[in-house]
Amino acid sequence: MIRLSDSPAGLDRAAALLRAGKLVAFPTETVYGLGADAGNPEAVAAIFRAKGRPADHPVIVHLPSVDVLPQWAADIPDSARRLAGMFWPGPLTLVLRRARGVPDAITGGQDTVGLRVPGNPVALALLRAFGGALAAPSANRFGHISPTTADHVEQEFGDEVAAVVDGGRCSVGVESTILDLTGDRPRLLRPGMIRVDALEAELGEPLVRIRDEDGPRASGRLSSHYAPRARLELVAGDALDARRLACIRAGESVVVLSRRVSPPAAEGSSWIEMPRQPVQFARALYADLRRADEGRPDRILVELPPESPGWEAISDRLRRAAANDRLQD
Numbered sequence: 001m002i003r004l005s006d007s008p009a010g011l012d013r014a015a016a017l018l019r020a021g022k023l024v025a026f027p028t029e030t031v032y033g034l035g036a037d038a039g040n041p042e043a044v045a046a047i048f049r050a051k052g053r054p055a056d057h058p059v060i061v062h063l064p065s066v067d068v069l070p071q072w073a074a075d076i077p078d079s080a081r082r083l084a085g086m087f088w089p090g091p092l093t094l095v096l097r098r099a100r101g102v103p104d105a106i107t108g109g110q111d112t113v114g115l116r117v118p119g120n121p122v123a124l125a126l127l128r129a130f131g132g133a134l135a136a137p138s139a140n141r142f143g144h145i146s147p148t149t150a151d152h153v154e155q156e157f158g159d160e161v162a163a164v165v166d167g168g169r170c171s172v173g174v175e176s177t178i179l180d181l182t183g184d185r186p187r188l189l190r191p192g193m194i195r196v197d198a199l200e201a202e203l204g205e206p207l208v209r210i211r212d213e214d215g216p217r218a219s220g221r222l223s224s225h226y227a228p229r230a231r232l233e234l235v236a237g238d239a240l241d242a243r244r245l246a247c248i249r250a251g252e253s254v255v256v257l258s259r260r261v262s263p264p265a266a267e268g269s270s271w272i273e274m275p276r277q278p279v280q281f282a283r284a285l286y287a288d289l290r291r292a293d294e295g296r297p298d299r300i301l302v303e304l305p306p307e308s309p310g311w312e313a314i315s316d317r318l319r320r321a322a323a324n325d326r327l328q329d
């Protein structure tokens with residue numbers, strides 16, 4: 001995998017590779033994406049092969065600006081225009097009716113398409129250098145933790161992907177909010193770091209939160225998603241230390257991720273102190289989960305996040321990671 005800088009020369013090189021149908025990972029404000037020319041079905045098919053992702057899962061299309069929205073979406077509702085005006089460029093994906101000509105490879109055969117203008121300057125500069133739209137799921141293998149640095153991308157794919165543009169660490173750190181605007185009511189398919197109350201204020205109506213069983217296919221909604229290899233368990237803050245000691249007594253190695261200050265060290269365990277504010281916590285989360293997983297512990301204990309609105313995306317990802325209580329190889 002070639003590591004490209006975010007200089008104009010690096011971005012031109014990345015754009016040339018994309019035009020040639022190659023895969024290029026790039027930073028967005030949420031997580032790194034595994035990019036391909038969205039207008040080239042063969043290049044998009046290569047994304048699915050690299051990720052090991054089923055072909056009927058749709059991928060998000062990243063646009064250089066809202067101006068090209070009509071090339072990708074049809075029957076665009078006013079609500080989409082309002083949300084785009086308010087939150088783009090930014091970590092919001094809108095699911096809309098697809099325009100004629102949007103390849104099945106992108107939509108997984110559905111008649112809708114997920115679109116966003118990313119809020120990362122390197123992503124926007126790459127989209128401009130490329131001069132088109134980029135299909136990009138998170139740049140991780142299917143079911144793994146999303147990458148928030150170029151190093152993470154390299155750990156996931158090695159030489160199977162042509163290049164990664166290094167834009168440093170992602171500022172948001174968890175995937176975009178996904179809103180489906182194709183029905184009678186707006187539906188939240190995946191919470192992100194834009195708060196639900198801010199979206200509802202802009203929409204002027206409440207969002208429908210959908211349960212995992214219904215709604216369109218969205219791999220981010222499989223409960224086994226976002227999982228580290230070790231078993232991950234969510235534990236209330238005041239029970240954390242006792243649970244840690246119980247694991248150690250049972251002969252397990254444990255890593256704890258907590259907003260609390262580390263208690264005295266205990267052999268067989270380590271303690272990662274997490275930020276206390278949700279924005280900073282989200283930014284750190286995936287890198288810290290990878291770090292925790294690297295030592296191949298038997299178990300990762302994560303302190304239950306608060307139930308307040310700013311923590312919704314974090315709770316969602318942690319619950320999904322915890323639901324997968326088998327090791328993933």
Ligand code: TXA
Nearest residue numbers: 030033058059112113114137138175176216218219220
């Ligand atoms: O923050 C993000 O959204 C990142 C960055 C790279 O933009 N991308 C990302 O992509 O998380 P991915 O493919 O890992 O997750 C996108 C989710 C998937 O669960 C996919 O199924 C869903 O979006 N999705 C895409 N198009 C859709 C559609 N037409 N209908 C329903 N869900 C859709």
Ligand code: MG
Nearest residue numbers: 137138146220
């Ligand atoms: Mg993903």
